Structure formats: structure tokens, C-alpha cells
Amino acid sequence: MQVPYKMNDSAVPVITLDGPSASGKGTIARLASQALGFHYLDSGALYRLVALAAMQANVDAHDEQRLADIALHLDVVFSDTSVWLDGKNVGDEIRAESCGEFASRIAHLPALRAGLLDRQRAFRKPPGLVADGRDMGSVVFPDAVLKIYLTASTEERAHRRYKQLMDKGISANIENLLQALRERDERDSNRALSPLQRSGDAKLLDTTCLTIEQVVDKVLEMYAETRDKASGDA
Numbered sequence: 001m002q003v004p005y006k007m008n009d010s011a012v013p014v015i016t017l018d019g020p021s022a023s024g025k026g027t028i029a030r031l032a033s034q035a036l037g038f039h040y041l042d043s044g045a046l047y048r049l050v051a052l053a054a055m056q057a058n059v060d061a062h063d064e065q066r067l068a069d070i071a072l073h074l075d076v077v078f079s080d081t082s083v084w085l086d087g088k089n090v091g092d093e094i095r096a097e098s099c100g101e102f103a104s105r106i107a108h109l110p111a112l113r114a115g116l117l118d119r120q121r122a123f124r125k126p127p128g129l130v131a132d133g134r135d136m137g138s139v140v141f142p143d144a145v146l147k148i149y150l151t152a153s154t155e156e157r158a159h160r161r162y163k164q165l166m167d168k169g170i171s172a173n174i175e176n177l178l179q180a181l182r183e184r185d186e187r188d189s190n191r192a193l194s195p196l197q198r199s200g201d202a203k204l205l206d207t208t209c210l211t212i213e214q215v216v217d218k219v220l221e222m223y224a225e226t227r228d229k230a231s232g233d234a
């Protein structure tokens, strides 16, 4: 397990991107982190890894103690191109819709979320971090210098996911994807703990009509404005 950066965490800038499924959080967070030379945290991947490990061990979605135990003891390595669980490349397996669905069904459990907290915070290392998920700005990094709520219409998100699956040679049906996205949004937004919601201090970025490049530019612009303001205030 990684050792959290302890000296003065608050000196390490964090940009958070929270939002619904298939809004583009992962794509944008990764590209923005590369542009800034920052570290990148895909928090959804951690929930998916717990889901995958649980499915492989036939753990019930209601067995909070065992799921929390899995979360605490995940043997995971992130590389630039993939994710390794117990020494096995599971990059494709965790991206499966079934894995995302199971992750969403277990993500409401308090002990599981608590079990992933330190692991997520350990990604905060100099020179900075871009983190994407559902509760990055509200719970995991409440002192982030820039919080963005990234979204797009449900239809556009379903279209993006459809194209993503087709490009990978996985057959999909747009109506089923729409339905699955609506159910996932509903579940992620209505749980009691750390629900997906735009917090008051998060900037809204609706990407429905924007290209990936335009969204990345917007995020970098917002970060530059935040830094300019901070140096003006100092």
C-alpha cells in the first residue's frame, strides 16, 4: 500500500472532477493531469476493483464486513496504461458494464467507503493531483483548489458510451445503455452517504456540446484562473 504524503498535504494542489457515469470525467482528468504534470486518481477504478474481487470470491453485495475487508486489503498497482489486481492485469475486466453496476450497488456501504478513504488520499503527492469520481470534492479532498462538476445530457452520455463500446468491438444497444445510465445516476445520487451531487463550491461544466479538447482547455483555464486569483489574494 502507498504511504500517504504527510508533510503538508494542503500545500499539494488538488483538482477534483465529479459527475455522473460516462460524462467524460476519466478522459478529461487523465488528459488534464498529463498537461499539468500532476498525478491522477481514478477513484471509480477502486470501487470497480472491490466489485471485481468480490464477484470473483462470490461475496454478497450486502456483506458489508467482507466488502470493507476487501477494500482495505486490495493488492493493486496502477500503471499508465492499466490496473493490476493481485498481479493480474484487470484493466479490461473492471471496465465491463457489469463491474460498474456492481460497484454502484455496493458503493453505499459506509465501511467500504471508509476502507478506501486513506488509499485515495495517498494519491495526493507533489506536484499535484487530478482526481475523478463522485465525492472527490465533497468528501475525499474537501480542500481542493478547484472543484468541477462535469456533466452532459443523458442521451449524449449514452451515445458516448455506445461509441466507446463499439470501438472496443463490444456490441451494445443504445436504449439499454440509456436505461442503465438512468438507473446508475439514480442509485449514485440517492444514497445516504457521499451521494453524487454538485456541491455549492463546485463549478459546473456541461460538456454536452463540447469536444474532449475543448473540455480539457476549459479545465486548464479554470485552474489558471484559480491560481491567478490565489496569487492576487496573497
Ligand SMILES: Nc1ncnc2c1ncn2[C@@H]1O[C@H](COP(=O)(O)OP(=O)(O)OP(=O)(O)O)[C@@H](O)[C@H]1O
Binding pocket: 019, 020, 021, 022, 023, 024, 025, 026, 027, 028, 044, 100, 160, 161, 163, 164, 207, 210, 211, 212, 215
Ligand atoms: N466531450 C466529449 N465529447 C465526446 N466524447 C467524449 C467527451 N468526453 C468524453 N468522451 C468519451 O466518452 C466516453 C466516456 O468517457 P469516460 O470513460 O472518460 O467517462 P467517465 O465519466 O469517466 O465514465 P465512468 O464514470 O463510467 O467511468 C469515452 O469514450 C470518451 O472518449
Ligand SMILES: Nc1ccn([C@H]2C[C@H](O)[C@@H](COP(=O)(O)O)O2)c(=O)n1
Binding pocket: 021, 022, 043, 044, 045, 047, 048, 100, 103, 104, 107, 132, 133, 134, 135, 136, 184, 188
Ligand atoms: N468516488 C466514487 C467513485 C465511484 N463510485 C462508485 C459509483 C459508481 O457508479 C461506481 C463506478 O464508478 P465509475 O468508474 O463509473 O466512475 O463506483 C463512488 O461511489 N464514488
